Amino acid sequence: MTDLSVATNTTSPAFDVESIRRDFPILAQEINGKPLVYLDNGASAQKPVAVLDAMDRYYREMHSNVHRGAHTLGDRATTAFEGAREVVRHFLNAPSTKEVIWTRGTTEAINLVANGLAPRLKAGDEILVSHMEHHANIVPWQMVAERTGARVIPVQVTPEGELDLESFNSLLNERTRVLALTHVSNVLGTVNPIAPLIEQAKKQGVITLIDGAQAVPHFKPDVQALGCDFYVFSSHKLFGPTGIGVLYGRAELLEEMPPYQGGGEMIERVSFERTTWNVLPYKFEAGTPAIAEAVGLAAAINYLDSLDRKAMEAAENALLARANALVETVPGMEIIGTAKQKVPVMSFKIAGLHPSDIGTLLDQQGIAIRTGHHCAMPLMDFYGVPGTARASFAFYNTLEEVEKLFTGLQKIQRLFA
Amino acid sequence: MTASKEQFLENPLGTKTTLEDVLDAFEFLDDWEERYAYIVDLGKQLPAFPDEARIEENYVHGCQSQVWLIHHYDEDSGKLFLLIDSDAIIVRGLAAIILVALNGKTPRDLLATDIDELFEQLNLFRHISPTRGNGLRAMVGKIRDIAATEAV
Numbered sequence: 001m002t003d004l005s006v007a008t009n010t011t012s013p014a015f016d017v018e019s020i021r022r023d024f025p026i027l028a029q030e031i032n033g034k035p036l037v038y039l040d041n042g043a044s045a046q047k048p049v050a051v052l053d054a055m056d057r058y059y060r061e062m063h064s065n066v067h068r069g070a071h072t073l074g075d076r077a078t079t080a081f082e083g084a085r086e087v088v089r090h091f092l093n094a095p096s097t098k099e100v101i102w103t104r105g106t107t108e109a110i111n112l113v114a115n116g117l118a119p120r121l122k123a124g125d126e127i128l129v130s131h132m133e134h135h136a137n138i139v140p141w142q143m144v145a146e147r148t149g150a151r152v153i154p155v156q157v158t159p160e161g162e163l164d165l166e167s168f169n170s171l172l173n174e175r176t177r178v179l180a181l182t183h184v185s186n187v188l189g190t191v192n193p194i195a196p197l198i199e200q201a202k203k204q205g206v207i208t209l210i211d212g213a214q215a216v217p218h219f220k221p222d223v224q225a226l227g228c229d230f231y232v233f234s235s236h237k238l239f240g241p242t243g244i245g246v247l248y249g250r251a252e253l254l255e256e257m258p259p260y261q262g263g264g265e266m267i268e269r270v271s272f273e274r275t276t277w278n279v280l281p282y283k284f285e286a287g288t289p290a291i292a293e294a295v296g297l298a299a300a301i302n303y304l305d306s307l308d309r310k311a312m313e314a315a316e317n318a319l320l321a322r323a324n325a326l327v328e329t330v331p332g333m334e335i336i337g338t339a340k341q342k343v344p345v346m347s348f349k350i351a352g353l354h355p356s357d358i359g360t361l362l363d364q365q366g367i368a369i370r371t372g373h374h375c376a377m378p379l380m381d382f383y384g385v386p387g388t389a390r391a392s393f394a395f396y397n398t399l400e401e402v403e404k405l406f407t408g409l410q411k412i413q414r415l416f417a
Numbered sequence: 418m419t420a421s422k423e424q425f426l427e428n429p430l431g432t433k434t435t436l437e438d439v440l441d442a443f444e445f446l447d448d449w450e451e452r453y454a455y456i457v458d459l460g461k462q463l464p465a466f467p468d469e470a471r472i473e474e475n476y477v478h479g480c481q482s483q484v485w486l487i488h489h490y491d492e493d494s495g496k497l498f499l500l501i502d503s504d505a506i507i508v509r510g511l512a513a514i515i516l517v518a519l520n521g522k523t524p525r526d527l528l529a530t531d532i533d534e535l536f537e538q539l540n541l542f543r544h545i546s547p548t549r550g551n552g553l554r555a556m557v558g559k560i561r562d563i564a565a566t567e568a569v
Binding site: 032353354356357360361364371372386387411415416 | 449450453454457481482483503504505506507508
């Protein structure tokens, strides 16, 4: 494909998007005879060569099972795998690698925590979520509530798409046991002011979980500065491989929680009389883990670290600003989610058009967006729409691509006129 | 069903607008814009759908948009008449094409119609995402189920 070295572009202080795009081979193709414009990064991001190469190299040179230790390949695989855990620890600024648990993704991480906190919950307890949560941060709590008699309570959202802080203040009370909030809304792009909310919750002894799935592709979270008990994200939205995600959890709570699944790796000693659990983080990692995927995720994080973060964020903000400026060129177009703090995610509707019409006809023009309810049906209900069209940008998108999106939308409107 | 017999019989799709009309038209459509403009126009021929029929029983699952489908089996002619509605414009057009091919046929004839071949002929699936293709298949599947029931 390309022989570009991925870790050597630190020499250029400017953010050269054309050079960066060459790191993502999938972007250089045509769809329906048009150059691909990939604006569905919120659903899953594309992978740089660094990730592809790291996984390829892992399988070619070092694959074996991990933590078995009897031979050299096993050592190599374990070193790569545990090295990846350290990369993630550093990325999150977690105090220790024993607090970094591999999961299949954000969804499994939340299920793990919900399940693990079940013994603490009883009838009358409240789990505070918000109206803008992804189903993955609603349904696992509903399931645990069903088992324990606790209740799931949503914090309201303002029409602009921000968390309603008055609602938060009125709902956080002595019955609240868990606060589970998204860092960034997958539909609205809103960056929630989670730090003060976590602080408020902690004062009342409430356990806090932050869904970072939509945040980490845009900025680095610092779990110590945030002070949350749990922080979860998926690799595939962070330019890494599918099938792996991360649960950061405070050791004290992880120690207390029961294992999520039983099997190999998670045990210390098994007998039919008594089985004891392995230490953290392995207690929560039953079975052979996704080793190559962990290596791939670490490569993605290292790749991102090689970029100029400030320049990257500025470039993303420029994409969103350009998109916002062009909204008025499409009559009847309305943005859903106009929070002051946003990542470059733009949900919208166009009067008279169903989101699926928009998605289909953009695809004809080589433009990939997401349409539908975005696994956030309560939020769709709140806005009274069956779904939205969503363009979600990544740092490898160009201003020209933003313009193509709007040219495409104008064309669709003419077609339906 | 809640719609009157007339509403079913007056559906132009499959009666006034025939499969030949659609196939002829498609031959002259070169690019996606013309093709979709034509599909959108076809969708405008869908007769009004009775509001009271928008119930779970008539809902077609598996589509990204909301799709409803009702039928009337005409004892006199032995033919099956269909009404479809959707809140998405392109889906309405695709439903119209399905109706052009399947509406107003005897259940036996309907079941003998190879709709996949038709879509192949119209080169439709190639331009339609798998997600939407699934929605089309869901619609056709529901119609075939109805025909199979009425054919007994």
